[in-house]
Amino acid sequence: MTRVLLELRDIVKTFGSVKALDRASLTLRAGEIHALMGENGAGKSTLIKVLTGVHAPDAGTIVLDGKPIAPRSPREAEQAGISTVYQEVNLIPTLSIADNLLLGRQPTRLGWIRRRELVRRAEAAVARLGLEIDVTRAVGACPLAIQQMVAIARALDIRARVLVLDEPTSSLDEREVASLFDLLRRLRGEGLAIVLVTHFLDQVYAVSDRITVLRNGAFVGEHETSELPRRRLIEAMLGRDFGDEADARPAAAAAATGKRLLEARGIGRRGLLSPIDLALSEGEIVGLAGLLGAGRTETARLLFGLEAADSGAITIGGQAAVLRSPRDAMGKGLAFCSEDRRAEGILPHLSVRENLILAMQAGRGPWRLLPRREQDALVDHYIRALGIKAPSPEAPIHTLSGGNQQKVLLARALATQPKILLLDEPTRGIDVGAKLEIERLVRSLRERGMSVLFISSDLDELVRTCGRVAVLRDRRKVGELAGDDVRPDKILSVIAHEHDAA
């Protein structure tokens, strides 16, 4: 428990004019689960990329087992015993699970792959995770959660001494998280050092032994998890006094009584969502709660015209609306932020500016290009209003951290000046600071009369933000809570079907 296995000391890394890491440090002991915490842009991802050989540090040392190492590629890092599962699942969708698991290490005979041996080893690898899946299935055909588990299984299969998990649980449901944590504890028992990057505080306290906090690329402190109260942790991450925001349910979340903006009656689509009713009023934030796959995302997609409903009717502002495409929906004053930032959100190689103005410009049509000066002013406004950290408005958006990308996408939706905003997991995969900023922003939108549909897996967040929460289970709506009933335990009991809710 006390033997130091790996030490990163005073790592410095600069990208252009941005100092991503400024003397960041991390000390890992064999047989521990170590949470690496910090705000957006605190340098967690960069530090991990230095450790795994993706980035070469400008200064600082990495010592593994008493010997300095300088991995120059993920492959070199793997050979040294450092394996990684990245935040964004990096698998080849058209190959089978077995192929993905053993990619580059397939058992061969005379250069030919031994299929049967391949499948056998893959099955052993997923069995170790407690998964029962057909390893000959194509990865792309599996749900995101399974893909994540495959990525973890892939990292574990190499004889790793250090396992790095960057946001491993962001797409897993509670049961899957629990089985992952069981596994991590078992691996800890085997003497593995595990680095866990996550934004779920509950999970940090559930599973980690020690916490290292980074802020602005620098080392802030290392603590025993059991000796660090949550409040102190958050304060260390933010570097400021945090107030009661994290716990209290602000008055702003109270139910609104404005006029009806959107009413959906019996909308659904076979195989996607059983018909549900949902209403949104002016100045109201309505939450959608439920487990992964409960139909939350599908509801938002139907409302935004990304999927065509085959039943029910939608009225917007008192008038019947037919939403066949996002363009139709945007024309009626809706805006949408997808949960899948990479596939359905960012235009990776285009600039922050272009990403930000896209939806607004699409609303104006092709012929009325917003003059460049006004574009720059708009982008400047949102960069300041949302605190977006970018080297420049002209930087490609893929160079930004996940949280900052999310803020750009939020700005993209806001720039269309919507009356109704559909947010699907807007705080997923981003850190506490940015999360609170986004929650605060959403509440301020409510005060300006906007109506927000807020999808989140984080019950506390729903409670903090929403005046009313609709609960989905198994692709149907199973309840709705309002006023003082909006409490995590109540939501949970509806999700868990403990008793019939209103």
Place this chain on the structure above:
Amino acid sequence: MSTTRPDPLHPDPLHKLRAYFAGFPLLWPLVGLAALLLFNVVYHPGFLALEVRDGHLYGTPVDLLHQGAKGILLAIGMTLVIASGGIDLSVGSVMALAGAAAALLAKRADLPLVAVIVLPLLLAAIAGLWNGLLVTRIGIQPIIATLVLMTSGRGLAMLLTGGQNPAFDRSGFIFLGNGHLLGLPFTIYLVAAALTTAGLLLRRTALGLFLESTGDNERASRASGVDARLVKTAVYVVSGVCAGLAGLVATSNIKQADPIRTGEMMELDAIFAVVVGGTALTGGRFTLAGSVVGALLIQTLTQTMFYLGVPPPIAPVPKAIIVLAVCLLQSAGFRRDVVGLVKRPIRR
């Protein structure tokens, strides 16, 4: 990584220059073109000479632009298709098709010149629309969808002409590919007009943004309200019209239709031009200027082979080598490796 890090003790004198050119993707295609021109000048000192005869400007540079007109026209359309994430293999055949139609119409003295020009372009636009609908409505991969017309387009052209190569004597139409205006070949004005139109439409409206966003991430663009399907259909129509225009020029050049030879292999030259010019085949960001440089590079290569007396059947080989060289020059990874070979390794 270590070779690119600034070294405070031995400052890189080229650092500023390098930083400047990093934001200038046209550099390497231009270097390739310049090198090729230089080679020609050394080999043929009179290569860049210009002279005025009968009030017309003559010389190899003018010739390059005149002969390169068809390639540039194709490259404009191809740039847009590639930016959308697709590819158009049918442009050579569409050239032949539009050319055959134009030759037949030009033979009929009762038709106004406008009809001789516009109707074949309309036909080319329909051909492009066909490609676009195959891609966006039926969901066929662009390379296969456009292969259909690539193989059948020449057949259609043959059907139109009844297997003949009809010749025509229509001065207005012949002017298109052979005439001079203010001392310069008319084709140069045609290309300039096409480029200006494309440039204005793409950069002064939001069309360029919608095209780049669609090519970069179609789903995200659709979710942002961009009509990605319309964008993707439109680029094939534009590519068809560009090919039609090139077909008119080619047909006017030789004063007759030639369904077999018109635009032969030109689809590949057009793709080369776009890629060499710096637009990635994966779609998204595009550069029209790069594609023009790319097309000129290909034209210069063709002309160089001609001057060197390389027999036409062999000419594609040195041509391919040069294209490969320019592609490698464009690759940052390759350049770094070469620099790494030349420079002494830095001690870690």
